[in-house]
Amino acid sequence: MDAIMNACYRMLHALIAVCLCLMTTFVFSNVVMRYFFNSGITWAEEASRYLFVWLIFLGAIVAFRENAHLGVDTLVNKLSVKGRKILFVANNILILLTMLLVVHGTWNLTTLTMDQNSPSMRIPLAFVYVAGFISSVSIVIIALGNLYKLLTNKMASDELLMITDSEDRQKIESVVGEEKSKGGPNS
Known part of the structure; x- marks a missing residue:
């Protein structure tokens, strides 16, 4: 099961990279076209906007799985293991409830916009809203797995x-550790 999940996350990383590359290419080529040729690609701005939406929602899945979202761990670090477990369960239940609301809302938006097309690309607007649905369902699955x-x-x-330790925190801890070992002012 872990191998399948890891393959899915590698695929998500690849999709995020593809979205970013396409978005950058479309925006850059449109800027060049407007600057040098006084024209532009009519659908490039809309495509970039939709790719950005997908990039954000796919990134939210990856960030949740890797615990890369912003967080404050001051209270959690002071708790016992039992207290951490209680807080972990409460946190995941709150995430589940919130994401279930998002699942409901994005599903309604997706079904409502099936027949509406985007202005320049003429694709169903449901294509945009389904990104939120996929993201929220994925986060629900990850929270249930947690x-x-x-349990x-x-x-x-x-x-x-x-939350994962940032590079800054690791640097601070290594510097503080070096000062303590050298007998610095804080030892």
Whole structure:
């Protein structure tokens, strides 16, 4: 199961890269066309906007799985393992409830806009709203997986912290560690 999930996340990373490359290409070529030829590609701006929407929603899935969203861990670091587990469950339940509301809303928007076409590309607007639906369903699945791992004791205690350490924090801790080992002012 983990191999399938990892393959899905590699595919998501690839789709994000494709969206970013296409978006950059469309915007750059449109700028060049307008600057040098006094014309532009009519659908490029709309395509870039839709690719950006997909990029954001696919990135949200990856960021949630990798715990890369912004977070404050001051309280969590001070809690015991039991307290972290309680907070982890509460956090995932809140995420589940919120994402279920988003699933409902984006599904309604997707079905409502099936017959409406975009102005220049003439594609159904549902194509844009389904990105939110896919993202929220995926986050629901990840949150349920997190809860399952916790309840079946397949989660290490260091995974209870739902944010990853940034490079800045790691640098600060290494500098503080070096100062302590050298007998610096804070040791």
